[in-house]
Amino acid sequence: MSAVDAAVTGSAPGIGAGSTDTPPPPEQTAETALARTLQKIARGDLLVVVMSFVFAFLIGSVLIIIADQEVRQTLGYFFARPGDALSAIWQSVTHAYGAMFRGAIFDAPGYTKAAERVREAGGSGTYVLVPALSAGLRPLTETLTVATPLIIASAGMAVSFRAGLFNIGGTGQLIVGAMAAGYVGFSFQLPIGVHLLVCLVVGALAGGVWGGIAGFLKARFGANEVISTIMLNWIATYLLFFALKTAAFTGANQSQPTSPSIGENAVLPQLLGSGFRLHAGLFIAAGAAVVLWWLMSRSTIGFHFRAVGSNPRAAQVAGISPARTAFLVLAVAGALVGLAGAVHVLGTEQRLTEGVAGNIGFDAITVALLGRSGPVGIVLAGLLFAALSTGGRFMESNQGVPLDLVQVIQVLVVLFIAAPPLVRTLIGLRRIDHPGAGARVRNARRARTGAEMAAVASGAAAAASDAADFASSTVETSTDRSSGASTADHPATAAETASPPPGDSGGPPGRDLAKGTGTSSEGGSSPLEEQSEDATDAQEEER
Numbered sequence: 001m002s003a004v005d006a007a008v009t010g011s012a013p014g015i016g017a018g019s020t021d022t023p024p025p026p027e028q029t030a031e032t033a034l035a036r037t038l039q040k041i042a043r044g045d046l047l048v049v050v051m052s053f054v055f056a057f058l059i060g061s062v063l064i065i066i067a068d069q070e071v072r073q074t075l076g077y078f079f080a081r082p083g084d085a086l087s088a089i090w091q092s093v094t095h096a097y098g099a100m101f102r103g104a105i106f107d108a109p110g111y112t113k114a115a116e117r118v119r120e121a122g123g124s125g126t127y128v129l130v131p132a133l134s135a136g137l138r139p140l141t142e143t144l145t146v147a148t149p150l151i152i153a154s155a156g157m158a159v160s161f162r163a164g165l166f167n168i169g170g171t172g173q174l175i176v177g178a179m180a181a182g183y184v185g186f187s188f189q190l191p192i193g194v195h196l197l198v199c200l201v202v203g204a205l206a207g208g209v210w211g212g213i214a215g216f217l218k219a220r221f222g223a224n225e226v227i228s229t230i231m232l233n234w235i236a237t238y239l240l241f242f243a244l245k246t247a248a249f250t251g252a253n254q255s256q257p258t259s260p261s262i263g264e265n266a267v268l269p270q271l272l273g274s275g276f277r278l279h280a281g282l283f284i285a286a287g288a289a290v291v292l293w294w295l296m297s298r299s300t301i302g303f304h305f306r307a308v309g310s311n312p313r314a315a316q317v318a319g320i321s322p323a324r325t326a327f328l329v330l331a332v333a334g335a336l337v338g339l340a341g342a343v344h345v346l347g348t349e350q351r352l353t354e355g356v357a358g359n360i361g362f363d364a365i366t367v368a369l370l371g372r373s374g375p376v377g378i379v380l381a382g383l384l385f386a387a388l389s390t391g392g393r394f395m396e397s398n399q400g401v402p403l404d405l406v407q408v409i410q411v412l413v414v415l416f417i418a419a420p421p422l423v424r425t426l427i428g429l430r431r432i433d434h435p436g437a438g439a440r441v442r443n444a445r446r447a448r449t450g451a452e453m454a455a456v457a458s459g460a461a462a463a464a465s466d467a468a469d470f471a472s473s474t475v476e477t478s479t480d481r482s483s484g485a486s487t488a489d490h491p492a493t494a495a496e497t498a499s500p501p502p503g504d505s506g507g508p509p510g511r512d513l514a515k516g517t518g519t520s521s522e523g524g525s526s527p528l529e530e531q532s533e534d535a536t537d538a539q540e541e542e543r
Contacts, residue, residue, distance in 0.1 A: 045372065048423050052416035055426065060409045061093045064401060068092040096401045103139050103394020104387035111136030134275070139390060141278040147386035149174075149344040151285040153364035154382055155292040156207075156336030158373035160225075162296055163329040164309030169214060169229030170337050171361030172236035173207040177338025178345040179240060180206035182259055182352045183249065185266035185345070195265035200284075200342050207338015208331045210236065215330030219323035225330065233361070241354060249352065259352035268347035279347035285382075288336060289375040295332070305329055337364070366414055385410065 065071050071092050074085040102108065114135035118128045153170055160167035181203030190198060214232060217223035243249045244257040268279040296302040307315040308325045316322055340360065349356055367385055371377030392406030416423050424430055 045420075048420045049417060051423050051427055052413050055416055055423070056409050056412035057097070059412055060405060061097075063405055063408065064093055064096050065089055067402060067405070096395055096399050099395040099398040099401075100388075100391035100406075102391075103398070104143050104391030105140055107136050107139050110138070138276065139394070141272060141276045142390045143383065143386045144282055145277045145279070145348060146389055147382045148279075148281045148285045148347070149340040149360055150363055150367060150386060151379055151382035152281075152288040152340035152343060153337045153360055154367040154371065154378045155288040155375070156211075156333040156340070157364050157368035158292055158371070158378060159295065159305065159336065160329055160333040161368055161373045162309055163305040163325065164312070165218075165225050165326060165329055165333075167211070167214075167229055167330060167333050168226055168365065169211060169232050169334070169361075170364045171357050172229070172233035173210045173334040173337040174341035174344070174361050175236040175240050175357045176210040177203035177207035177341030178349075178356050179243060179249075179341075179352065180338070181342035182262065182345045185262035186260040186351075187248075189263060190265060192265045195263065196268065196346065199262075199266045199346055200339060203342025203345075204335045204339040207341065208335035210338065211334015212327060212331035214334075215327035218330065219327040225326075229330075237357075240352070240356070244352065244354060257354050262346055262350045266346060267350060268343065277348060281343040281347040284339070284343055286379075288339070289379050291336075292378070293375040301328065337361070340364075366410070370414060370417055 068088070071085070071088045074081075074088045078085045102110075111132045115128050115132040118131050153174060156173070157167055157170060181199040184202050185195070185199045188195070188198075210232060211229075214223075214225050214228040217228050218225050241257070244259065249259045250257070268281050270276065271278045271280060271282065294302075296306060304315070304320050304325050305328075307318065307320055308322050308329075312322045315325075341357070344360065345352060345356060363385055367378060367381045370385075371379070371381040388406050388410060392403050395401050395406070396403045421430070
């Protein structure tokens with residue numbers, strides 16, 4: 001079929017009713033095992049967590065460079081000697097993060113120095129290895145010591161978060177648990193084993209009661225748990241300040257706001273001897289992670305917690321009371337956080353002070369959110385935050401980098417992890433969060449292309465139809481002339497044949513006289529009509 005025939009019939013080749021061609025099939029992509037694995041990794045949380053730390057440490061590197069005076073001096077003559085500035089930047093960043101690693105995980109220079117001392121004293125073999133490892137792994141033991149109460153408190157926070165309640169009262173619940181356990185620890189004399197167990201139970205009960213107050217206010221009066229737990233934090237803080245000024249908590253030493261030391265039977269045993277602070281609370285932290293897993297995944301009460309957190313209305317229809325569940329959630333969460341306070345005072349601090357809680361209560365919120373409120377995630381996040389804390393202190397003393405930089409890195413990590421689409425966008429995986437976006441764009445593009453082709457074909461068909469009509473009228477006029485018909489007797493016919501049809505070579509109807517074709521919009525005659533009238537007048541004069 002020719003192009004003119006296709007235009008006359010109103011269809012283009014391959015389009016319309018006269019088409020025998022079929023559109024190509026959509027592209028089929030074979031999904032391989034490797035592609036599925038890569039997509040699973042890209043959509044998973046592990047990649048987001050790793051890249052969050054990468055971006056946080058990159059921004060931290062910029063802050064380290066800005067804080068280093070030597071680097072700022074070399075940047076002053078960067079264009080003259082760029083090598084000095086680049087070398088200073090590299091040394092500043094690597095030495096700072098190297099010091100953080102030394103203070104958090106392994107102290108390689110300390111290991112070497114300890115080994116050399118033993119060798120100089122005549123030791124060899126295991127006599128060198130044991131002291132060297134003790135010096136090298138000391139930072140790791142400190143990290144585990146700091147992480148122990150943090151993991152236990154984060155488990156309590158995870159219970160409330162997974163139940164849909166935002167518990168901000170970790171500091172108050174931890175202080176109350178530490179106060180109760182500490183008081184029993186230094187005020188009573190109980191048998192070994194029993195004394196420690198009683199102190200731990202009392203600390204957990206005190207934290208549960210303190211959390212249950214916020215739960216009761218939530219269940220009975222509908223009070224916002226965020227406000228009530230924050231206010232309970234301040235009440236517990238000032239209650240500790242008051243208690244440390246009374247004879248019951250200070251004993252004979254009333255000049256300093258500290259309590260007597262915990263009794264020997266109530267102290268958590270040291271795992272590596274008196275030279276290290278790591279204690280048996282590490283096993284309690286591991287047990288808290290297991291309890292969190294069993295409570296939220298295998299128990300009936302944990303199912304009620306998750307049901308209320310997912311959809312309170314549906315849970316109420318199913319017979320679960322949201323009010324009673326809210327009370328139980330905050331009581332259980334408070335008990336775990338109170339246990340963390342008891343472990344902290346019985347194992348690490350071994351006495352009550354005004355700063356016994358530190359930042360554990362608020363850091364537990366961050367760790368629980370960072371660990372997605374899961375047991376494995378909480379353990380890893382707790383170890384990480386503890387490593388940043390211990391390594392940051394060593395970095396400050398060894399390299400002069402401000403400790404506040406560690407808190408900036410922690411905040412940046414949480415910020416990036418809280419926004420996975422931002423992280424995926426920064427690493428070029430934006431389409432992971434919109435898996436059908438590419439296909440929709442391609443389909444819309446194909447639809448627009450098809451519509452444009454159809455419009456072009458329709459325009460070509462209309463133009464071909466006008467051309468065919470003009471050609472037909474021209475043929476008829478030529479036939480009349482060849483048969484001897486006089487156009488003089490039919491001036492209108494001559495005028496009609498002389499003027500081209502509208503829409504062909506003369507432009508569309510209604511064009512102005514300046515164009516030379518068409519009808520004047522002011523009612524005048526076109527040039528072709530004027531020529532036809534002049535020819536008719538001349539013929540009449542000859543006659």
